[in-house]
Amino acid sequence: MQRAALLRPLVGSPLLPAGPLAARRRCRFHGGIRVRSATEEGGSSPGDGGGGGEVDSAAASWLSSAVGEKVDELLRREENRALLEGVEDAERRVERARAALADIERQEAAARLAREEVRRLEKRRDEIEESQRELRQAREMIDEAERSLSSSLEEGSFGDVSGGDIDENSERLESVKAAAVSSIVGVLASLPVSFYEVQDLPQLFLRSSVVFISCALFGVTFRYAVRRDLDNIQLKTGAPAAFAFVRGLAMLESGQTLELSTDTLISVALDGAVSVVENIFIFLPAAVALDFCFKTRFLSPFPRRKQ
Numbered sequence: 001m002q003r004a005a006l007l008r009p010l011v012g013s014p015l016l017p018a019g020p021l022a023a024r025r026r027c028r029f030h031g032g033i034r035v036r037s038a039t040e041e042g043g044s045s046p047g048d049g050g051g052g053g054e055v056d057s058a059a060a061s062w063l064s065s066a067v068g069e070k071v072d073e074l075l076r077r078e079e080n081r082a083l084l085e086g087v088e089d090a091e092r093r094v095e096r097a098r099a100a101l102a103d104i105e106r107q108e109a110a111a112r113l114a115r116e117e118v119r120r121l122e123k124r125r126d127e128i129e130e131s132q133r134e135l136r137q138a139r140e141m142i143d144e145a146e147r148s149l150s151s152s153l154e155e156g157s158f159g160d161v162s163g164g165d166i167d168e169n170s171e172r173l174e175s176v177k178a179a180a181v182s183s184i185v186g187v188l189a190s191l192p193v194s195f196y197e198v199q200d201l202p203q204l205f206l207r208s209s210v211v212f213i214s215c216a217l218f219g220v221t222f223r224y225a226v227r228r229d230l231d232n233i234q235l236k237t238g239a240p241a242a243f244a245f246v247r248g249l250a251m252l253e254s255g256q257t258l259e260l261s262t263d264t265l266i267s268v269a270l271d272g273a274v275s276v277v278e279n280i281f282i283f284l285p286a287a288v289a290l291d292f293c294f295k296t297r298f299l300s301p302f303p304r305r306k307q
Contacts, residue, residue, distance in 0.1 A: 147295070148231065174300050175220045181293055182219025182286040183212045189285040193278050215286050218243050222290050228301045230294055240283035247283075248276035 190211045198204045222239050229235060252272040293299040 170300070171303065174302070175223065177299055178219040178223045178290060178293075179216035180219075181289055181299070182222065183216040185289040186215030186218070186282050186286040187212050190278075190282045193281070211282060214243070214247060215282065218283055218286060219290060222287060223299070224302050226291075226294075226301065227303075230291070230301065236287060236291055237284075240287040241280065243283045244276055244279035248272060248279045251275050251279075 187208050190208065194204055194207050194211075198207055218240070221243075222236075225239050226232070226235055249272060252268065252275050290299065294301055
């Protein structure tokens with residue numbers, strides 16, 4: 001039927017009658033039935049419904065059969081077979097293109113949905129990260145408040161502690177621990193400077209021993225100086241700075257002989273500044289280590305009450 005529909009325009013005018021009267025003449029004996037024409041009915045008007053309708057129906061039936069035969073004849077011709085095959089191939093290509101287009105549209109719709117889902121998940125991830133940051137900040141604030149409250153309570157409870165209420169054995173142990181932590185960290189911090197300045201192993205051993213003893217004394221003094229005021233940054237930085245100045249100036253005093261000249265004064269001032277800075281880099285890490293041990297409860301601030 002598709003071929004017939006395509007080739008119906010090929011059916012030319014030879015199949016069509018010259019006029020309505022010719023069609024009626026040709027169809028008068030169609031199918032063994034006599035069809036009366038308008039002239040044979042004695043001049044009856046063409047507007048009569050009965051006779052005109054039968055003639056038109058017979059003519060249409062004959063024309064349809066004739067067109068069908070002509071189409072079949074055209075389809076059986078060899079010269080039209082290539083054209084029909086080309087039309088069929090074109091139809092198949094069109095169907096494949098439509099299927100591919102529908103598949104592409106489905107893929108695009110799925111890709112749009114996937115992109116929307118990815119954007120929604122990314123937005124959700126950002127919200128979760130923001131919530132986690134807020135939770136961490138809140139936790140840090142809570143920890144800081146707990147430390148401050150604990151420090152305040154301990155200060156209030158130890159404000160009126162007498163000498164008999166202090167646990168001396170525990171105090172000695174805590175002092176030894178503070179001296180050990182401070183001396184170890186101080187010696188490790190002084191090694192780069194010592195390797196640069198000393199020339200042999202005995203000098204390195206002597207310098208490290210002096211630093212060890214100085215940092216041990218600094219650890220004990222730092223614990224007694226800070227006591228339970230662990231959030232006082234001025235006190236925690238002032239103690240190592242004081243030790244650094246004292247030790248640096250003492251090392252400068254044992255050096256070269258001072259002469260009253262501009263060059264000598266400038267040289268002594270530079271040497272003193274360098275010595276003080278070196279000692280700051282020794283005592284400051286020790287102070288940081290002690291503060292960390294206080295906050296992690298490895299060391300107990302002064303004083304400790306008897307249990």
